Amino acid sequence: MDPITIDKSAAVFVAGHRGLVGSAVVRKLTSLGYTNLLLRSHAELDLTSQSAVDAFFAEHKPQIVILAAAKVGGIHANNTYPADFITVNLQIQTNAISSAFKHKTLKLLFLGSSCIYPKFAPQPIPESALLTGPLEPTNEWYAIAKISGIKMCQALRIQHSFDAISAMPTNLYGPNDNFHPHNSHVLPALLRRFHEAKLSKLENVVVWGSGTPLREFLHVDDLADAIVFLLEKYSGLEHVNVGSGKEVSIKELAELVKEVVGYQGQIIWDSSKPDGTPRKLMDSSKLASLGWEPKITLKDGLADTYNWYLENVHS
Ligand SMILES: NC(=O)C1=CN([C@@H]2O[C@H](COP(=O)(O)OP(=O)(O)OC[C@H]3O[C@@H](n4cnc5c(N)ncnc54)[C@H](OP(=O)(O)O)[C@@H]3O)[C@@H](O)[C@H]2O)C=CC1
Numbered sequence: 001m002d003p004i005t006i007d008k009s010a011a012v013f014v015a016g017h018r019g020l021v022g023s024a025v026v027r028k029l030t031s032l033g034y035t036n037l038l039l040r041s042h043a044e045l046d047l048t049s050q051s052a053v054d055a056f057f058a059e060h061k062p063q064i065v066i067l068a069a070a071k072v073g074g075i076h077a078n079n080t081y082p083a084d085f086i087t088v089n090l091q092i093q094t095n096a097i098s099s100a101f102k103h104k105t106l107k108l109l110f111l112g113s114s115c116i117y118p119k120f121a122p123q124p125i126p127e128s129a130l131l132t133g134p135l136e137p138t139n140e141w142y143a144i145a146k147i148s149g150i151k152m153c154q155a156l157r158i159q160h161s162f163d164a165i166s167a168m169p170t171n172l173y174g175p176n177d178n179f180h181p182h183n184s185h186v187l188p189a190l191l192r193r194f195h196e197a198k199l200s201k202l203e204n205v206v207v208w209g210s211g212t213p214l215r216e217f218l219h220v221d222d223l224a225d226a227i228v229f230l231l232e233k234y235s236g237l238e239h240v241n242v243g244s245g246k247e248v249s250i251k252e253l254a255e256l257v258k259e260v261v262g263y264q265g266q267i268i269w270d271s272s273k274p275d276g277t278p279r280k281l282m283d284s285s286k287l288a289s290l291g292w293e294p295k296i297t298l299k300d301g302l303a304d305t306y307n308w309y310l311e312n313v314h315s
């Protein structure tokens, strides 16, 4: 399908607009001059309620939908609350995608995750690796929900030509991340822990696992840029990987966070905590072939995120 030009006055529903991704998408669309963003907090519109979601779509008829609302968490949260991760995410995405189709949304972008791929997928992981092997047990429930979202978008395109596309981001970070001490992802968790250790002059900081797993990180402002790019340029059946193409070990990440925060103590490894997938570097060459590349390096992005944390979360 040919690229589309989205009218800047189009009604754009950014679901999850207060979250890490949703808030970055709002920043990006606002900077591009979009004037008709439909924003509803969780308290204003519970996306697990089918009736509430359908009433919202019937009344407001969003022309564009960016589905950045989900039940999201790190390895510990996924491993601890599997029922929440599969049920809430299936409810949110099914309600939003089906109501978008029913009320004639022009285009919808669904956000999956790199964890949809098999634990031992070939690296870097191409889109074609989906459903070719067993998933990583610590987040398979969330992964199954995300895979179902991809399939629902594909089925609506096949049967009804509904222009729903799916983007698969790698591990993300940036402003408005979740900094919860236990339920967050590794990067925000370590920023907070090293910062608090520096303030309290602790001798050491505990980091989970062995430190050997490799992770790819993308700044959320790069993702927001990719989301707008895909909405304008892509209308295909297959999902699209959105990564930075660069990976670091958790040990290297911990050392980088320690340096950025300026913590002087020691790092101790808690091997009782799970490592999860040993590696999940995605092959994002499909997106690159469409003409998109990330811009923000991990070192710069980490420093900017720490500054944001100091100004907005913890003095
Ligand atoms: N963070 C990451 O590293 C990655 C994220 N992704 C995907 O990106 C998307 C956004 O994730 P991220 O921004 O990190 O997540 P966040 O947790 O930062 O934001 C999720 C948003 O969804 C909202 N939300 C959750 N449940 C409901 C509900 N029932 N009704 C209405 N709103 C709800 C939250 O509101 P509230 O907090 O008030 O409940 C929050 O604003 C998700 O689909 C996620 O799977 C993919 C790969 C990596």
Ligand SMILES: C[C@H]1O[C@H](OP(=O)(O)OP(=O)(O)OC[C@H]2O[C@@H](n3cnc4c(=O)[nH]c(N)nc43)[C@H](O)[C@@H]2O)[C@@H](O)[C@@H](O)C1=O
Pocket: 072, 073, 074, 075, 076, 078, 113, 114, 115, 139, 142, 170, 171, 172, 182, 183, 184, 185, 186, 187, 189, 190, 207, 208, 209, 213, 215, 250, 273, 274, 275, 276, 277
């Ligand atoms: C983003 C994507 O991928 C997520 O999976 P993940 O990448 O394994 O998530 P994670 O960021 O929580 O862990 C990355 C690594 O880091 C190590 N690690 C060390 N110390 C801490 C720590 O203090 N907290 C956390 N969370 N991890 C730590 C941790 O042991 C692991 O080896 C899914 O949950 C799912 O959300 C998804 O979509």
